[in-house]
Amino acid sequence: MSTGTRIVELRKGVLKKNDEIAAGLRSRFGAYSLPVVNLVSSPGTGKTTFLERTLRQLRAAGEHPAALVGDLETDNDARRLAASGAPVKQINTHGRCHLEAEMVGQHLEGWDLSAFTYLFIENVGNLVCPSSYDLGESARVTLLSVTEGEDKPLKYPSIFNSADVAVLTKMDLAGACEFDRETARRNIEEIRPGIRIFETSSKTGAGFAPWLHYLAEVRERARAHEFPVP
Amino acid sequence: MSTGTRIVELRKGVLKKNDEIAAGLRSRFGAYSLPVVNLVSSPGTGKTTFLERTLRQLRAAGEHPAALVGDLETDNDARRLAASGAPVKQINTHGRCHLEAEMVGQHLEGWDLSAFTYLFIENVGNLVCPSSYDLGESARVTLLSVTEGEDKPLKYPSIFNSADVAVLTKMDLAGACEFDRETARRNIEEIRPGIRIFETSSKTGAGFAPWLHYLAEVRERARAHEFPVP
Numbered sequence: 080m081s082t083g084t085r086i087v088e089l090r091k092g093v094l095k096k097n098d099e100i101a102a103g104l105r106s107r108f109g110a111y112s113l114p115v116v117n118l119v120s121s122p123g124t125g126k127t128t129f130l131e132r133t134l135r136q137l138r139a140a141g142e143h144p145a146a147l148v149g150d151l152e153t154d155n156d157a158r159r160l161a162a163s164g165a166p167v168k169q170i171n172t173h174g175r176c177h178l179e180a181e182m183v184g185q186h187l188e189g190w191d192l193s194a195f196t197y198l199f200i201e202n203v204g205n206l207v208c209p210s211s212y213d214l215g216e217s218a219r220v221t222l223l224s225v226t227e228g229e230d231k232p233l234k235y236p237s238i239f240n241s242a243d244v245a246v247l248t249k250m251d252l253a254g255a256c257e258f259d260r261e262t263a264r265r266n267i268e269e270i271r272p273g274i275r276i277f278e279t280s281s282k283t284g285a286g287f288a289p290w291l292h293y294l295a296e297v298r299e300r301a302r303a304h305e306f307p308v309p
Numbered sequence: 310m311s312t313g314t315r316i317v318e319l320r321k322g323v324l325k326k327n328d329e330i331a332a333g334l335r336s337r338f339g340a341y342s343l344p345v346v347n348l349v350s351s352p353g354t355g356k357t358t359f360l361e362r363t364l365r366q367l368r369a370a371g372e373h374p375a376a377l378v379g380d381l382e383t384d385n386d387a388r389r390l391a392a393s394g395a396p397v398k399q400i401n402t403h404g405r406c407h408l409e410a411e412m413v414g415q416h417l418e419g420w421d422l423s424a425f426t427y428l429f430i431e432n433v434g435n436l437v438c439p440s441s442y443d444l445g446e447s448a449r450v451t452l453l454s455v456t457e458g459e460d461k462p463l464k465y466p467s468i469f470n471s472a473d474v475a476v477l478t479k480m481d482l483a484g485a486c487e488f489d490r491e492t493a494r495r496n497i498e499e500i501r502p503g504i505r506i507f508e509t510s511s512k513t514g515a516g517f518a519p520w521l522h523y524l525a526e527v528r529e530r531a532r533a534h535e536f537p538v539p
Binding site: 089121122123124150151152153155156174176203204205206207208224226227228230231233234235236237249252255256 | 319351352353354380381382383385386404406433434435436437438454456457458460461463464465466467479482485486
């Protein structure tokens with residue numbers, strides 16, 4: 080067996096092990112009817128700012144969201160998110176380019192999941208590798224900022240294809256970036272036909288009403304135990 | 310031996326094999342005194358637009374640059390770069406999150422390297438994985454756009470630490486993004502003390518004169534066979 084073949088087989092083994100742990104997490108979240116949202120995107124798309132506003136608005140509406148946030152190094156993002164008042168834990172991957180289900184499970188320790196009405200997981204900024212790792216989430220959300228270019232869905236298809244919904248961020252910069260909204264939407268839909276797309280600005284709050292409405296739907300599905308089967 | 314340990318060992322094997330192929334490429338490039346520049350960044354930093362302008366300006370100055378460009382899928386970038394008039398080949402990684410030395414070697418076939426005065430390699434957009442893969446380059450350039458946030462060097466240290474120089478892109482958007490130039494520079498220098506940083510706009514051409522001056526230095530070093538030893 081060549082080294083290449085062995086690596087592919089071991090990689091499958093890693094993914095299989097991850098899928099088993101993710102299935103366990105999904106059962107555990109299901110027992111609490113807890114909706115879990117996995118946010119994936121490039122570095123710099125604005126995941127943290129988007130999540131910070133989401134946490135604040137959910138809390139203002141009487142919800143109890145919590146968040147895990149992954150980064151190679153630093154706890155900058157956890158500190159930013161904790162300013163919302165929500166419980167937050169940082170996961171440092173120390174060079175690993177994605178979160179794995181095992182890391183999520185380890186960081187749930189000490190938390191009473193029955194106290195939460197949402198759990199968000201902000202993945203490591205990477206438009207490739209996180210697409211292969213199920214984290215037991217109820218919904219996977221792929222974000223794309225208007226500054227990144229309309230062609231990204233075609234060039235990074237797996238992360239858009241595995242998404243439940245897509246979020247365009249930094250819409251307030253659309254003019255300055257000469258962002259072509261129709262082309263971006265068409266490219267996302269080419270990779271994932273029929274997907275819902277939210278157009279948002281975390282700076283102005285534009286587009287957050289339909290996004291929060293979607294989150295309420297995800298929560299209703301979790302209560303009815305209608306998790307999508309991966 | 311646990312699966313985890315086996316994977317780490319096989320991974321070291323992959324990197325060792327890549328390093329051997331990269332060393333072979335470096336000798337081959339050295340035989341032609343050909344400077345090779347590896348461009349790495351997140352998706353959407355503007356590598357392709359930056360490289361397109363670089364190719365045009367080098368050609369206008371009488372140079373003969375060529376480029377390889379990596380993407381998971383599509384040949385969009387190769388087509389954009391080829392509009393500069395330079396020879397360009399697309400490398401599709403089909404899901405792989407970085408370029409490897411072997412892919413570079415395969416795509417040199419049919420090219421007469423003695424006809425080129427520069428070879429650029431635009432890596433897959435990824436701020437983590439490409440840092441581990443030597444491509445036989447003379448210089449590794451890490452790009453960061455002003456839209457991505459000043460904290461990225463701290464959160465993705467390996468790709469900044471392994472860079473020879475750093476390039477800030479989209480400086481024309483600095484105002485709209487409330488980009489904090491001093492903080493960004495300080496964060497880059499914290500990870501890679503003493504590194505040269507170019508502040509550029511591919512839209513206006515700002516900052517390209519010092520960048521092209523740097524490229525001329527890289528070329529002089531290649532002619533003097535002063536490749537940095539990885």
